[in-house]
Amino acid sequence: MNSPNNPLKIFTILFLLVTLQSTAxxxxxxxxxxxxxxxxxxxxxNEDRTIYIHYPKLDSMNLSKRFPVLYLMDGxxxxxxxxxxxxxxxxxxxxxxxxxxxxxxxxxxxxxxLTPTKSIINxxxxxxxxxxxxxxxSGGSDQFxxxxxxxxxxxxxxxxxxxxxKIFAGHSFGGITSIYCMLTHPDMFNAYISISPSFWWDGEYxxxxxxxxxxxxxxxxxxxxxxxANEGVTDTGSFHTNLLKFDTLLTHKELKGLCYKYKYYPxxxxxxEPIVAYYDALRFxxxxxxxxxxx
Amino acid sequence: MNSPNNPLKIFTILFLLVTLQSTAxxxxxxxxxxxxxxxxxxxxxNEDRTIYIHYPKLDSMNLSKRFPVLYLMDGxxxxxxxxxxxxxxxxxxxxxxxxxxxxxxxxxxxxxxLTPTKSIINxxxxxxxxxxxxxxxSGGSDQFxxxxxxxxxxxxxxxxxxxxxKIFAGHSFGGITSIYCMLTHPDMFNAYISISPSFWWDGEYxxxxxxxxxxxxxxxxxxxxxxxANEGVTDTGSFHTNLLKFDTLLTHKELKGLCYKYKYYPxxxxxxEPIVAYYDALRFxxxxxxxxxxx
Numbered sequence: 001m002n003s004p005n006n007p008l009k010i011f012t013i014l015f016l017l018v019t020l021q022s023t024a025x026x027x028x029x030x031x032x033x034x035x036x037x038x039x040x041x042x043x044x045x046n047e048d049r050t051i052y053i054h055y056p057k058l059d060s061m062n063l064s065k066r067f068p069v070l071y072l073m074d075g076x077x078x079x080x081x082x083x084x085x086x087x088x089x090x091x092x093x094x095x096x097x098x099x100x101x102x103x104x105x106x107x108x109x110x111x112x113x114l115t116p117t118k119s120i121i122n123x124x125x126x127x128x129x130x131x132x133x134x135x136x137x138s139g140g141s142d143q144f145x146x147x148x149x150x151x152x153x154x155x156x157x158x159x160x161x162x163x164x165x166k167i168f169a170g171h172s173f174g175g176i177t178s179i180y181c182m183l184t185h186p187d188m189f190n191a192y193i194s195i196s197p198s199f200w201w202d203g204e205y206x207x208x209x210x211x212x213x214x215x216x217x218x219x220x221x222x223x224x225x226x227x228x229a230n231e232g233v234t235d236t237g238s239f240h241t242n243l244l245k246f247d248t249l250l251t252h253k254e255l256k257g258l259c260y261k262y263k264y265y266p267x268x269x270x271x272x273e274p275i276v277a278y279y280d281a282l283r284f285x286x287x288x289x290x291x292x293x294x295x
Numbered sequence: 296m297n298s299p300n301n302p303l304k305i306f307t308i309l310f311l312l313v314t315l316q317s318t319a320x321x322x323x324x325x326x327x328x329x330x331x332x333x334x335x336x337x338x339x340x341n342e343d344r345t346i347y348i349h350y351p352k353l354d355s356m357n358l359s360k361r362f363p364v365l366y367l368m369d370g371x372x373x374x375x376x377x378x379x380x381x382x383x384x385x386x387x388x389x390x391x392x393x394x395x396x397x398x399x400x401x402x403x404x405x406x407x408x409l410t411p412t413k414s415i416i417n418x419x420x421x422x423x424x425x426x427x428x429x430x431x432x433s434g435g436s437d438q439f440x441x442x443x444x445x446x447x448x449x450x451x452x453x454x455x456x457x458x459x460x461k462i463f464a465g466h467s468f469g470g471i472t473s474i475y476c477m478l479t480h481p482d483m484f485n486a487y488i489s490i491s492p493s494f495w496w497d498g499e500y501x502x503x504x505x506x507x508x509x510x511x512x513x514x515x516x517x518x519x520x521x522x523x524a525n526e527g528v529t530d531t532g533s534f535h536t537n538l539l540k541f542d543t544l545l546t547h548k549e550l551k552g553l554c555y556k557y558k559y560y561p562x563x564x565x566x567x568e569p570i571v572a573y574y575d576a577l578r579f580x581x582x583x584x585x586x587x588x589x590x
Contacts, residue, residue, distance in 0.1 A: 028332045030347050035325035052325050084379045085570070094566040271389040272578075275380070279570055 035083060040155055044147045045113075050106055051075070051152065054083040055160060056090065056099035068100045068165035069156060071148060071189070073114060073174030075104025078274055082169070085279060097286040100167075101160055103152070112137045113144035114173035116180050119202035124234050141177050145185050153188075167285065169193035171274050175226070176206045179246075182222060183213045191223035193281040195274055196231065199242035207245060214253050221257035225281035229265040229273035240264065330378060335450055339442045340403075346370070346447065347399035349378040350455060351385065363395045363460035364451060366443060366484070368409060368469030370399025373569055377464070380574060392581040395462075396455055398447070407432040408439035409468035411475050414497035419529050436472050440480050448483075462580065464488035466569050470521070471501045474541075477517060478508045486518035488576040490569055491526065494537035502540060509548045516552035520576040524560040524568035535559065 035054040042049050052075050059065055072082055082102045090099040107113065118139035122128040156162060168189040170178040175197030182192050183206075199207055214220075226246065228239040247262045261284045265273050330349040337344050347370050354360055367377055377397045385394040402408065413434035417423040451457060463484040465473040470492030477487050478501075494502055509515075521541065523534040542557045556579045560568050 030330035030332050030349070037323045037325050054325070080379045081383060084375045088376060088570065089567070091566075096564075096567060269391075271386075272384070272391060275383065275574055276571070283567075 035079075038155070040151055042147050042151050044143055044151060045108075047108060049108065049147070049152075051155075052079045052102075052104035052106065053156070053160070054079070054086070054102040054104070056087070056101070064161070065099075066161045066163045068098060068163045068167065069160075070100055070102045070167040070169055071152075072102060072104045073107075073168075073170035073177060074110075074172075075106040078171065078278065079104030079106075081274065082278060085282060089282060095291055097282055097289060098291070101156070101162065103156055105148075105152070109137065109140075110173060112140040114141065114170070114177045115139055115201055116141040116176070117202045117205050119205075121202065123198075123200055141180055142184075144177070145181055145188065149185065149188055165190050167191045167193065169195075169278070169281070170197075171195040171277075172270065173198050173201070176201055179210070179224075179226070180206050182224065183209045186220070186222075189222075191285045192225070193278065193285075194224070194226040195277045195281075196228045196239050196270055197226065197243075197246075199239070199246065200234075200237060204237075204242065204245075207242065207249070210246060210249055214250075214255060216252075217254050217256065219256040222259075223285050224258065224260040225263070225277075225284045226260070227263040227265060227273070227277045227280070229268040229270055229277075231270045239270075330374075333450070335446055337442050337446050339438055339446060340408075342403060344403065344442070344447075345401055346450075347374045347397075347401065348451070348455070349374070349381070349397040349399070351382070351394035351396070359456070360394075361456045361458045363393060363458045363462065364455075365395055365397045365462040365464060366447075367397060367399045368402075368463075368465035368472060369405075369467075370401040373464075373466065373573065374399030374401075376569065377573060380577060384577060390586055392577055392584060393586070396451070396457065398451055400443075400447070404432065404435075405468060407435040409436065409465070409472045410434055410496055411436040411471070412497045412500050414500075416497065418493075418495055436475055437479075439472070440476055440483070444480065444483055460485050462486045462488065464490075464573070464576070465492075466490040466572075467565065468493050468496075471496055474505070474519075474521070475501050477519065478504045481515070481517075484517075486580045487520070488573065488580075489519070489521040490572045490576075491523045491534050491565055492521065492538075492541075494534070494541065495529075495532060499532075499537065499540075502537065502544070505541060505544055509545075509550060511547075512549050512551065514551040517554075518580050519553065519555040520558070520572075520579045521555070522558040522560060522568070522572045522575070524563040524565055524572075526565045534565075 034057060035052060038051050038053060040049045040051055056067055070082060070086065072078060079102065086097065086100050086102055088094060089097045115138040120128050120136060166189045168178050168181055170193070175194040176199060178192045178194040179197055181188060197206070226243065228243040231239040243262065250258070250260055263277070263280060265276060268276060329352060330347060333346050333348060335344045335346055351362055365377060365381065367373060374397065381392065381395050381397055383389060384392045410433040415423050415431060461484045463473050463476055465488070467490070470489040471494060473487045473489040474492055476483060492501070521538065523538040526534040538557065545553070545555055558572070558575060560571060563571060
């Protein structure tokens, strides 16, 4: 308890600051939605992983209520957004999706965790010698998914009131990781959100298993939302071209039990797209949901 | 300092809870964006008004930076949403609107504050005898706007680093209050957001001053975003019919300096609409914004 960053010290400082402020100006901190931070020491990734967990307000009339879980990549970027969306959309007077738990996974080494293969070729098709530290290491998606499956999910399921229904959501590198997970670890999640997946990675590596792993007419029983925005064109193609390829491929496969939707946002950029796309994705996944539903 | 609700006691309890939790499970509270609560004793409304204030993270390189202010009605419903949108959209890597201060005004007596006239006729054109307490009192918008102008704005401008540019935003009853403010107190704000304004109130009362107060070809120098959703039709008309009337009226007036946009959301309900509309409204108000802009 004596390290400089221990929670006791941080909260003593916070406590004093708030007390001083409140005496002077009758102010208090605004009480945001219920979220907490937990640190999971990962043996698989050989590092401590900080996790953000947002959970619905407990219903005192129904303390045994359980919730589906949305696992979100790039937690540091989109956790507030998804926490706010799931809270608002599940309010009694909005009520178009169920209350859910949002598990935000902030990055430590983003490219390592959110790419399936080793590559130093950047988005423009060039070796990324100018910024090796960002592009290397890469190719750690399998270990990252193993961390989620074997270390993160058991923690969440032990410590929170979860239902079995699980969503995996990501943007850009997180977008390919979401689809890669559906193809290679199909038992982990029930629904996937893939916002502008970086299909360009390593010569469109993730498009290849899509073709190979999905047998024509096979049964998948999944929900998938994917999309892209106005993101320009490079020598190696564009997000839009790749998404159209993926969409055609899925249609051609005539999979059974795969409910999917592709949406193109020409008015949005790569970075504004998540705001509209995460909303549309949640509405799509729960398009037939009624508050009496089990999932 | 000895009242049961004083901040010192509340934060002592919070502090102990957090400390206990962190010892047991290595958890900490998630650090949401910077927001605080202040109570303003209003002489005009003769009551204490709780106000939520969200402000951008201070830039240590530019501590004198000032921010536009968005004043938001129905603070208890949409403050989290607007705080998250303004934070996300002004991030360095998104950067499509400026950082801004969001001032959320939660309701005490909603119908009193957010309607311009006394009326007991409800949305279905019937006297609201079944629920008098909700419909009465009404007609207090003038006092509510006076509270904002004479008590709230001076507080915000004294205590926060504000720029002169101000936005007034509301939904439903808040929507007519936003437009009513533009018509009757035109010096208070620079831009207005009116999501599904309840033009049905009191025989379309707010549509009348729109016609009377806006002289054809006059100069307004304002920005206005208004919209409606799939909200059904009653004997007294519909949101959609009234919005079309308002839109035609504005077009006919040929006002100078009024940048306005009308958007119809057929896929949204009255309650899901704010999610997409507040986003579109912010993008519209700042459609030509560059990070070097003064406003």
